[in-house]
Amino acid sequence: MNASFAITDFPDRLSPMVVKELRQGLRTRLFGGMLLTLHIMLVLLTLMSGGAENANVVSGWFDGIVTLVLCIIMPLRGFSAVADELKSGTLDMLALTRLSAGRIIFGKWAAIASQSLLLMLSILPYVVARFVFGGLDLFGEIAALFYKWLAGVVIAAVIVALSTQRQFWLRAVVVFLPLMMTGCGAFSLIIMSRMGGGMSSGRVFTFFTKSGGASSLLVVVALAAWAIFFFLSLAATRIAPTASLLSVIKRSVHLVMILSLLLLGWLTGAGADMGMIAAGVLALLMTDALTERVNEVPSVYAAFYQRGWPGRIALWLLAPGWVTGLVYSALMVSLVVVYVGWTRSVEEAKLVFVSAAGIWMIAALVQLFSTRKSRDLLPPFVICWLFVNVVIATLGRLLVIPLGRLLVMPLSTKGATAGFTWALPQLLPVGYASANAGDKAYLLNLGVLAACIWPALLLIVAVFAWRHARGARQEGWRMIHGKKGGTAV
Amino acid sequence: MDRSQPAVVVEDLHRTFGTLKAVDGVSFSIDHGRVVGFVGANGAGKTTTMRIMATLDSPGSGRVCMGGHNVVHHPAKVRRLLGWMPDSFGTYEHMTVLEYLDFYARALGFKGADRLRRIQEVMDFTDLTPLADRMSNKMSKGQTQRLCLGRALLHDPQILILDEPAAGLDPKARVELKNLIRILAQEGKTILISSHILSELGEMCDSLLFIDKGRIVHHGDAESMVRGTETAGETLVNVQIAGEPAKLIEWALTAPLIKVEEETKRGARLRIQSTDDATLAGVLRRMIQDGLPVLDYHREERRLEDAFIDMLGQIDKNTFKSPPPGGLPPKITEDAK
Numbered sequence: 146m147n148a149s150f151a152i153t154d155f156p157d158r159l160s161p162m163v164v165k166e167l168r169q170g171l172r173t174r175l176f177g178g179m180l181l182t183l184h185i186m187l188v189l190l191t192l193m194s195g196g197a198e199n200a201n202v203v204s205g206w207f208d209g210i211v212t213l214v215l216c217i218i219m220p221l222r223g224f225s226a227v228a229d230e231l232k233s234g235t236l237d238m239l240a241l242t243r244l245s246a247g248r249i250i251f252g253k254w255a256a257i258a259s260q261s262l263l264l265m266l267s268i269l270p271y272v273v274a275r276f277v278f279g280g281l282d283l284f285g286e287i288a289a290l291f292y293k294w295l296a297g298v299v300i301a302a303v304i305v306a307l308s309t310q311r312q313f314w315l316r317a318v319v320v321f322l323p324l325m326m327t328g329c330g331a332f333s334l335i336i337m338s339r340m341g342g343g344m345s346s347g348r349v350f351t352f353f354t355k356s357g358g359a360s361s362l363l364v365v366v367a368l369a370a371w372a373i374f375f376f377l378s379l380a381a382t383r384i385a386p387t388a389s390l391l392s393v394i395k396r397s398v399h400l401v402m403i404l405s406l407l408l409l410g411w412l413t414g415a416g417a418d419m420g421m422i423a424a425g426v427l428a429l430l431m432t433d434a435l436t437e438r439v440n441e442v443p444s445v446y447a448a449f450y451q452r453g454w455p456g457r458i459a460l461w462l463l464a465p466g467w468v469t470g471l472v473y474s475a476l477m478v479s480l481v482v483v484y485v486g487w488t489r490s491v492e493e494a495k496l497v498f499v500s501a502a503g504i505w506m507i508a509a510l511v512q513l514f515s516t517r518k519s520r521d522l523l524p525p526f527v528i529c530w531l532f533v534n535v536v537i538a539t540l541g542r543l544l545v546i547p548l549g550r551l552l553v554m555p556l557s558t559k560g561a562t563a564g565f566t567w568a569l570p571q572l573l574p575v576g577y578a579s580a581n582a583g584d585k586a587y588l589l590n591l592g593v594l595a596a597c598i599w600p601a602l603l604l605i606v607a608v609f610a611w612r613h614a615r616g617a618r619q620e621g622w623r624m625i626h627g628k629k630g631g632t633a634v
Numbered sequence: 635m636d637r638s639q640p641a642v643v644v645e646d647l648h649r650t651f652g653t654l655k656a657v658d659g660v661s662f663s664i665d666h667g668r669v670v671g672f673v674g675a676n677g678a679g680k681t682t683t684m685r686i687m688a689t690l691d692s693p694g695s696g697r698v699c700m701g702g703h704n705v706v707h708h709p710a711k712v713r714r715l716l717g718w719m720p721d722s723f724g725t726y727e728h729m730t731v732l733e734y735l736d737f738y739a740r741a742l743g744f745k746g747a748d749r750l751r752r753i754q755e756v757m758d759f760t761d762l763t764p765l766a767d768r769m770s771n772k773m774s775k776g777q778t779q780r781l782c783l784g785r786a787l788l789h790d791p792q793i794l795i796l797d798e799p800a801a802g803l804d805p806k807a808r809v810e811l812k813n814l815i816r817i818l819a820q821e822g823k824t825i826l827i828s829s830h831i832l833s834e835l836g837e838m839c840d841s842l843l844f845i846d847k848g849r850i851v852h853h854g855d856a857e858s859m860v861r862g863t864e865t866a867g868e869t870l871v872n873v874q875i876a877g878e879p880a881k882l883i884e885w886a887l888t889a890p891l892i893k894v895e896e897e898t899k900r901g902a903r904l905r906i907q908s909t910d911d912a913t914l915a916g917v918l919r920r921m922i923q924d925g926l927p928v929l930d931y932h933r934e935e936r937r938l939e940d941a942f943i944d945m946l947g948q949i950d951k952n953t954f955k956s957p958p959p960g961g962l963p964p965k966i967t968e969d970a971k
Contacts, residue, residue: 152736152750161740165729168737172728233724237690238785241713242741386709387692442692444707624707 162244162252163259170256175222180264183214187271191278207275208289211268215293219261220301224320226253227308227384236384246385250377254305258298265294295369302376309383315524318531364409368422371402372429379433382465383523388442392434392465396473399430403477407484420485424497427474427481428504432530434470435508435603436522439610446621466614467508467522468607474501475600492585495593496574502596503570507533509603512610537571567591570599639702641666641793641824642687647696649682649848656682658848660696664826666792669819671835672828673942674845680828681721683845684795687826688718700793717791719782721798721828725770731757731781732766735788742789752788760784760814776807783814794818796827800834812838832939846946869909870934871917874901876927885926892917903934 155164170176187210193203227250230236239249272290276283307316378395385391403423410419440446449460462473478501486494507529515525566576566588573592580588642664649657657679664670674680685691686698689709697704703711726734735756739749757763760780765773770781779799786794796815800808808831815838819825829835835842844852875882879901886892886904891913895903906917918931 152732157740157745157749161737164740165726165737168733169726169728234720234722235724235726237685237688237720238718238723238738239741240690241688241716241718242738243710243713243743244741386689388706388709442706444704447707 160248160252160255161242162239162249163255166252166256167259170222170260176260179214179218180267183210183264184267186210187268191271191274204275204281207271211290212293214264215261215297216300219257219264220297220304221320222260223253223257223301223305223308224316225308226257226305227380228311228313228316231309231311231384240384240386246381246389247378247391249384250305250309250380253308254298254302254373254377257301257305261294261297261301265290292365295366299369299372299376302373306376306380309380310524312524315527319527367405371398371426374398375429375433379523382433382437383521387440388444390445390448390465392437392469393459393463395433396430396463399426399433400477402426403430403480407480410484410488417485417489420481420488420493420497423481423484424500427477427497427501430477431470431474431501431504431508432526434474435467435504436511436526437465437467437470438522439466439468439614440464441614441617443617443620443624446618447624448621450622450625466610467512468611468614471505471508471600471603471607474505492589495589496577499570499573499589499592499596502599503533505603506570506596506599509599509606512603512606533571537569567595570596639699640664641668641701642826643697643699644683644687645697647683647686647698648694649679649686649691650694655848657686657694660845660848660850662843662850662853664824666824667819667822668841669815669825669827669839671832671839671842672826672845673832673835673842674828675946678845679848680845681797684797684826684828688716688795689713690718714789715792717786717789717794719779719786719794719796719799721801723782725773725778725781727769727771729770730767731762731770731773734770734781735762735784738785739788744788756784756787759787759817761810774807775802776804776810779803779807779811780814783811787818792823794823794825796825798828798830800829800831808834832942844942844945852945867907867909869906869914870895871904871906871914872898872901872930872932872934873904873921873928874898874930876929882921882926885921885924889917889920900929 155167187207190203190207190210227236230239236249240246244252268290269287272281272286273283275281276286304320307319310316310319375395378391378398382389382391382395403426406419406423406426409415410417410423413419445465446460449456449464452459461469462476463469478498482494482498482501485497507526510529510533511522511525515522566572566580570592573588573596577585577588577592640663642662644663645661647657647660648655660679660683672680672684682691686693686705687700689705689712692706699705700712701715703715705712729737732753735753736749739753744752754763757766760783762777762780762784765777768777770778773781783796783799786796799815800811803811812834815825815827819838827835827839839855841853841855843850873882879897879899882902883894883897886894886902891907893905893907895905904917906914908914914933918928921928921931
């Protein structure tokens, strides 16, 4: 039969998901309307930029509008990307194709990223025009535009990951509170800096790139790429079949990332900065590892057993589920703590451990208080994290603002301050910073001891959870070894 | 696909949602090329069972194999064999019918001219060619169902799972869909269809599986279901004659193997103590030989819906006990027809 149809708008080599999203995305009124509005505004601003007296005001508006579009509006297009598919049942149909969960999620994000890129490229002529008319630093402006796009696509990855959550309110809370506060803050900052002559775009650019040793473009791009991978893989895990082994890829990449950061710090002499960045990376990867449901699919374990003793060791670190996630997170924390202790100081290493214990604490609370029926641990983790951090932030404020000092100081003699902060890992750094120099060591040691409770508690729960999945492991063992050989671990 | 094993094997399948036992020990198997109806009230466990079979949900316990592949261990292999049509599904905004099928064909690995040829074949089969440029979310329910069936057929799957495919369709669209399913059955595909429209299932399916409260409560063909009374070795026959019904009653009272169930306006309902076709034909022959002016003589059949409801009532009354786990599961084979 000869095909009478011709549908050749996108080549075969493009991912089907990207093709679908682009076909849909480019036809939406939002994209067309936004493109048109953006260009009308940029034309007007470019025409206005001729006058030297209002150059800063125009620049402020130019940067503000571009930031708004690239870092807020475009990423927000992914707000319901997966949730809509879940609700309409189309995700089931996608799952039955050859598209893996990772490719589905990547396609969603890539469509937003490529539309943002399209917008960014369409903005470039205005930057050049402003350089011609206003004599701006062309490369600085182009770099700033690139960083805005990069920030936008990282935010888009976060939002696509959140869109795997069906509940609108939870997505809204997680997106709109921190993201809007940060986004609007940055938007205002950029406009104000341009208008008031406070912070120039060059200084904003410097802020992004010049933080100690992490000054290279490569590090920023690598960190952004890792962040995108982190959030997209997190999203993929949430829609993947239970038999999938995404955790192996994810945790391997995270391990490589941590090791690369530490190695880079050692090679460049920027160990302290890299240690701090690694600590940030650690918080994210721990969240992922500790919110995976314990897997009870025998073939998952069989995949490890068939690789002999290296597979059995890898199982403890890389098998899906929060129990192995706990072992993995302990290894990662140990790496970073040792590194920070070696390159900076023991005190800072202890603080990194206490920060990690904050994540373990939330994971332990989720395990202890979330319902056994809940198959998805991430939403209770996020809710718990938000709750704990709001409470901690409020309590922390009491230590640093004058009114708080009035309320707390009567109690915060040497022992009382320690009593107020050592018990909670999230609060300890604040207490440590505000404590008298003589009390710091005592407070920190007490805090470290208290922080050990949470991984220990989590370990006890993990033992029970691991035993619960023993049947699946034994079945996995039998799948590979039959009735011969030893027993499953 | 391994044809030495049944196309579908479900063994002691359990699935709970919180405290609700959605599927509670379901077992059955289906041979290749069979068309099986899956019948049950809302919430009986049909969709959950079908979703597990389609690798879209995980079994709590038990084993499900499609084409010889375990759905949990080898979901990718199962998916290649499987066409799934869910009970409710959405189409995409800003996407034409052609683009919709093109997207799924790409996602299934078709490339270049092969892809276009396969899309054309599916569109011809489902009669969607005239709608190629129509927006996929601006179609009637019947057209959307055909589009969904077309999508499910793109990779020429050997096993089809159709969850309520006729729900919400007008009579014309229903007939069209029924014809499409009939053609697919003739092509030798194994088809599992759930539906509330039992009469249609009776026409289309080789056999029926009845599920209630997460358990298989009956399996068999539609014919045996609607002739519920015949299981007791009796057949109800409705007879109409020209003239007074009393003549028929008088004749029936003297005839062997026949009891009068009830007198009707133009005849009577007779209970014949046989289910054998030859015996029933012999009764008619004797009526005519004895001079009864017979206008109508037909075996009385219950509607499938009535049979199903009677059966559920019977189960409730007798506090039905399901076969023990590990007991012989219903096997749907060539003989079951």
